[in-house]
Amino acid sequence: MVAHVAVGKRTKRIDAPQKLTGQERFTADLTLPGLLRARTVGSAYAHARIRRVDKRSALEIPGVVAVLTADDLAIQKDEQGMPIKAPIAWDEALYSGHIIALVLAETDAAAEDGAAAVEIDYEPLDVVGTLDAALAPDAPKVRETEQQANDEEASMHNADAARRSEEDDEELPPNVSNSIHFQRGDVDAGFAEADEVVDLTFDSLTVHQGYIEPQVALVAPEPLGDLTVYTSTQGAFYCRTRVAETVGLPVSRVNVVPMPVGGGFGGKFVLIEPLVAAAAVTVGRPVLLQYTRMDDFLAGNPAPDCRIQLKVGARRDGTLTALQSRMTYDTGSSSGSPLQIAAILMGGYYRFPNLDIRGWEVLTHKPGAGAYRAPGAQQGTFAIESVMDELARKLDLDPLEIRLRNCVVEGDERPNGKAWPKIGLKQCIEALKNHPVWRDREAPQASGRGIGVAVGGWPGGIEPATATCRLDADGRLTVVLGSVDLNGTNTTFAQVAAESFGFGPEDVRVTTAPTDTAPWAGGTGGSKITYTVGAAVRQAAEDAREQVLNLAAQHLEAAVEDLELSDGMVRVKGVPSSGVSVKEIASQSMSGGNQPVFGRGSSAITQSAPGFAAHLAEVEVDDVTGETRVLRYVAVQDVGFAINPAAVEGQIHGGVAQGIGWALYEGMSYDADGQLLTASLMDYALPKAEMIPPIEVVLVEVASEHGPYGAKGVGEPPAIPGAATIANALRDATGVRVTEIPIKPQTLADRLSAVKTGQNGHH
C-alpha cells in the first residue's frame, strides 16, 4: 500500500472560491462591443405549416435590429440540399415552442418586446402527441424528412452506443425512427422453466435536466469571418464541429471557449450554438441568446418519456430463467433516444439464459430527446428493479439475495453479447446487505414504513483524450485540457498531477483551454472524464516528473534512479543534505540548452470501467393524501478509487436527489394537442432540499485497471436506481406496486383507497 500525498484526500474544489463568492463569470455575464441580445419566437402549435412570418411590427420597436427566420439565416445545406440541423423550424413547426424566428436587438428588453410582436400565420396540422398516437395504424407521419440520429453524440455517453443491427428485418411502423433487438437463447423455453413470472408495464414522463443556468451561448464574428463561440457546453470540440458544419466553416476557423457550466447533466452538449452562430454570421455582430426557463422547457432537449413492458421468470430458488421486453422510447421530433443503452442495462444487470428485447424509438411532436445523467438507464432500471422486487416477493426471497444469486460479474454477457469487465455490482449489493439500515429494517417496517432497494449501473465511456502538464517558472504545474469541468474534475486532476510531484493540489493550476489551443478531449458526459482524461493527466504529470528528474540528475550529477522527489525538492536518496528545488529546475529548464518541462499524456483506453450502485430508501406514506416522505437513504457505489472522496460524495448526493426527482416529482406533461402543461418551475416539480433525506454514502473500491489510481467514472451510477428504490420502498410500505413515474400523491392515494375497498391489491 503506497501512501498517497494528494489523491484519496478530501479536497476543496478549486473553482469553489469564485463560485461561492459570486465572482464566477458565466456566459450571460459576458458583454462585447456591439453585442446583440436574442429572443426566440416559438411555435404556438405542436404541428403546423408556417405560412408567413410578419416581422413589420417587431422591426418598428426601437432597438430591434433583425427578425431572422430559418430562410434568413446563414445555415448550410447538406448533400441532399437539406439545411444542416439547427433548432429552428423551416416551413413546418414540429413541436409547441419550436423556434420559428430569432429577434435580435440592442437590449434584452427590446428583443423580448420584438419577439412578442412577431406575427405568424400558421396552418395547423395533425398532432401526434403520444406514443399511442404515433403507433396507431392510421397515424400521420410526424415528419416528412428522414433525419439521421447522431452517433457521435451517443458515443460520448457510453462505450456501447451503436445503431440498429442490420440483420434485423422487423417491419417498422411509419413513426418508428429506429429499432433494436437483442436476443439470446429461447425465451419461451425459459418462461416454461419458470416457477414464477412477473410481467409489468412501466411508464415514465419526459424529464427536464433541471440545470440552474439556462441554455446560453454568445457567438462573436472575428476577423475574416472566423467565429468565437462562448458557451455553456459540456463538449467544446463537439460543439465546434456542429457550429462549423452549420455555418460552413472549417473547424479551425471556429473557436469554442468553454465557459463555466451552471449545470448540464447531459443537456448541454450542443443545442442553440449553431443557431446563434448562424445569426451572428447573418448580421455580422456578436449575438447572445440565453433561454428563458420556459424556452428550456419548450425547446430544450429533455430526457424522453417511454413505456417498457417487461416480463421476467425465475425458478423457486430465485434463479432467473428468461427476460422478455418491448420498449418504446418517445424520441420527440428527432431521432436520438437512448433506447439501446436502456435495453443493454435492463437486460444486463443479471444473468438471463434466455432473453428477448425489442425496442422502438418513436417520433412524436415534442422536442427531440436529449441526454440526462445516465440517459436511458433510469427508465430501464426502474423496470427491471421493480420486477426483481416483485419476483422476490412472489418467491418469498430476500430482495438482496435474489440479486446476489443472479447478478453479473466479470465475464458475464450483456444483451449485446459483450462481456462485462471487472465490475463491483456484487460488492455493492453485499455492502448494502451488511449495512445496519438494511439489517435493522424490521423496526421501521413494523411502524408502517417501507424499505426498498435497487441497483443500477452504467457502462462508462472511453473517448480518447490528451492532456499536457507544464512546469512553470515558480515551480508549480499547469495542466491544460480540452475537457469541460462539469462537476469538479479539474480539482481531481490537480490532485492527480500533484501526486506525481508530491505536491499539494494548490500547486497545480488546471485550465480547460479553448478549442483553438486545447489538447483534444471528448465531451464531459457518460462518467468518463476522470477515467479517461484523468489517465492522460497522470501520464502527462509522470512525463513531466521524468523530465524534472533528468534535469535534476544532471544538476546533482547523480543517476535518475537514485533520486527522489518530495516537498518540492529532488534529492539523492539517503543524502538529505543534497538537493535541488523543483523551482530551480524549472528556471534552468527555460534557459541555456535545456528543454522546458512539458509533459504530455494521451489516454487510449479500449475498455470502459462500468460503475454500479446499490441504493436503499426508507419511506413513509400518508394514507390519505398519498404523499411520500423519504426518511433515510443509503447509497453504496463502486467508484474504483475515490481520488477526491468529497467530490465523489457530492456526485452521489446529487445523483440521489435527482433519482428522487425521477421517482416522485419530475415529469413534463403534454395535453392531447401537444401543448406542454408544465412549462415553468411553478408547474414542473424539482425536488427541494426538504424533500431530500439525509444521504449516507458508502464507497466500494473495486479498482479499475485503466483509470488513474483505479478510479472509475462516478457521475451516472448514483442517478440510476432512485426510481426503483423508492417504488420498491413504497411497495414495501403500502403493498401497492406503482409502475408510473413520477409517482404522484394522487395516484398513490387512489391506489391505496382502491386497496382498502378491495378493488386491487398485493400481499
Add this chain to the structure above:
Amino acid sequence: MVAHVAVGKRTKRIDAPQKLTGQERFTADLTLPGLLRARTVGSAYAHARIRRVDKRSALEIPGVVAVLTADDLAIQKDEQGMPIKAPIAWDEALYSGHIIALVLAETDAAAEDGAAAVEIDYEPLDVVGTLDAALAPDAPKVRETEQQANDEEASMHNADAARRSEEDDEELPPNVSNSIHFQRGDVDAGFAEADEVVDLTFDSLTVHQGYIEPQVALVAPEPLGDLTVYTSTQGAFYCRTRVAETVGLPVSRVNVVPMPVGGGFGGKFVLIEPLVAAAAVTVGRPVLLQYTRMDDFLAGNPAPDCRIQLKVGARRDGTLTALQSRMTYDTGSSSGSPLQIAAILMGGYYRFPNLDIRGWEVLTHKPGAGAYRAPGAQQGTFAIESVMDELARKLDLDPLEIRLRNCVVEGDERPNGKAWPKIGLKQCIEALKNHPVWRDREAPQASGRGIGVAVGGWPGGIEPATATCRLDADGRLTVVLGSVDLNGTNTTFAQVAAESFGFGPEDVRVTTAPTDTAPWAGGTGGSKITYTVGAAVRQAAEDAREQVLNLAAQHLEAAVEDLELSDGMVRVKGVPSSGVSVKEIASQSMSGGNQPVFGRGSSAITQSAPGFAAHLAEVEVDDVTGETRVLRYVAVQDVGFAINPAAVEGQIHGGVAQGIGWALYEGMSYDADGQLLTASLMDYALPKAEMIPPIEVVLVEVASEHGPYGAKGVGEPPAIPGAATIANALRDATGVRVTEIPIKPQTLADRLSAVKTGQNGHH
C-alpha cells in the same frame, strides 16, 4: 537534395488578410465592460524631487475616476523594501517625461483633460544630461538607489549576454553602473607591429524603435484577483513574470494574452504592463493605457546613445595586429545597455591577435536604455567597419580584400574567448565581391558617386521552447506556441509543420496561446524564434506524423516503414491503390481506444547560429546642402536556409531601411537640461519610402546544424551594417569621414565646405 513541398517556398503571410483589410484587432481595439482609459502625467523636469501632487482639479473633471501616483499603486516592495521596478517615479523624477501619475477616466478625453489638470510641485535637482556630464569628476549622482540590470531580458536577445566579470578591479566613477573589459595578447606590442593605425572616435544618438503602434496594454481584474493582461508584447511569459512580481501574485494567477504587435523591434518586451496592472488592481477595474507618440518618445525605452573610441592597427599586407577601444554607453536612468554585446561584436568580426576593449555603462537623466533590433551591434559595427574602411584606404587595399583576409571563420575566438561556430561571414563577403554592383563600381565612382561596403553579424539566441502539433478532425494541423509572431514566424512555422505532412501551409493553423495554456517559449527577439521555436515545431510535427503513420499502419495492416504520406493520404509504398486519408486517421484517433494525434517538440539547442550580412550602398551627395541620396543597395545575408524567402527578404528590406535611418536620419536630441527636443514625428526623422532605394537581396545559405532545415535567425543582421555602409560610401564619394550618426546634411555640408577651404581633409 530532397524536394520540399512547403519549406523553401515564397509563402504569403497567414496574418496578411486581416492586417491588409483592416480587420486585425490590436490591443487598443479591445473594450471591456467598466474599462477605464489611462493617461500619463510626466515630469516637466529631467531631475526633480516631487514635493506634492495636487489631484483636486483633475478629480473634479467629469469622468475622471482616479489620479494614481506611485504611493497609491498596489506595487510590491522587493527584499530591500524598494518598490519593484515599474515605469513610475517614486519621490524623484529621473528624466523628463518620467511618469509621475496615471489619470484613469471613463473616456480617453476625460483622462487627457485630467492629466492636464494634475498640478505637481517640483524641487528641481541637478541634471546629468550627457555622457561627459555624467563622467565629470564632480558629477552629481544620477540616482541614489542601486538598481540591478536585468540579465533575463538581456539573455533574450543573444546567447552571449553576461554581466561584468568579477576579476576586473577597475575603479568606477560614480555614474558608471556597469563595466566590461575584454583582453587578449598585448595591444602595445600589436600596435608596434602595425604599419598603419587608425584611431577614431564615434558618436551616436539615442534612437527610437519607430514602431507604428505605440506602447499599449489593457489589464483586467478577474475573479479572486487574478489578472488578464492584453498587451502588445514580444515576450508573453517574460511579461507575465514581471507583472506578477510587481503586483505580488504567483505567475499562475496572471494570464498574458499576447495581442498582435504593431511593430516592436525590441522595444516591446515589458514596459508599461506592470504599471497598468498595478492601476487595475488598485481600482478593481480594467484599465487600458495607450501611449501617445510623445509618451513613447519621452517615457519609452530607446536604443542608447554612445561614444566609441576605436584604434586598430594593421601590417602593410592588411593583416590586423591590434584593436584597442574605450566604449561608453549611455544607459539613461536605469542600467541595462547592450554594452557587452557591442564589444563582443566590434572586436569579434576579425581576427585580432591583440585586443583590449574597455567599456562603461553610464547613468544619465534619460529614460532607461532599451533594445532595438540588434541592440549594441549598430554602434559597435559603425565603429569597426568605419575603421576597417579607413585602414583599407591607408593601406591602399580593396576594402573587401582586407575583410576577407581577416574575417573570422568557425573556431576563431570572440573577445570573450568563445569560439565562433560555423558561420557565413566569409561567404557573404565573397558573394558581395562577386556582385556586379561591386565589380562595376568604377562608373558610378567616376561620376562622383560613392560606393561603400560594411559587414555585420549577430550571435543569435538559444532560449528553449516547446511547441505542440495537434491533428484536427478535418485532417488539418493546429500548431500551438507560446512565442509571439512579430514578423511572420507563424507563417514560417505553418510551412515547417506542413512539410512534415506533405501539406500546404494553408492546412496548418498556427496559434500563439495565452500564457495560461501555451507551451513555454522565450521572448521574440535576438533572431532566435525561427531557429529555436522552429526546431520545436518541426519536432512536434514529426512526432504527430509518426503517430499518424502508426495509426495508418494498424488501419492498413502494414509496417510503418512501408508507408508514405503525401497529398493528405497515407499509402503503402508502391501500392498507389491502397491508402487511408489523414482525415480518416484523425477521425479514428478521436474515438475507440486510440490516442488523439498530438505531437510535441521541445528545442534544447546549446549553440546559437550567428548570422552575418554584407551590405553595399551607392550614394550621391549634394555638395551644397550636404544631403545624401542612397541610390542603390545590395544586402547579402547568410540565412542558413530560407524557409520563406519572401519573409526573409521582407526582414532584410526592413533592416536596411532601419539601417539607413540610423545612418542618416534618426536621433533623439536632448538639450543641456535634459529636455527632449525631438518628441514627435515632426521633429524626429524616420526614413520615408522615398528615402529608401531599391534593395537587392542576395541570400547565402550556410546551413545551421540545429535550426529547422538549416535555418538561422534573420531578424537582426540586416539592421546592423547600415550606418557604416552609408558612412563608407559617403567617404568614397566625398573624401570626408564622418564619425557621428545620424549624418546630418548640415554636418556633411560643413565638412565639405571645410575640405574645399583646406581646413580638414583626407586624401
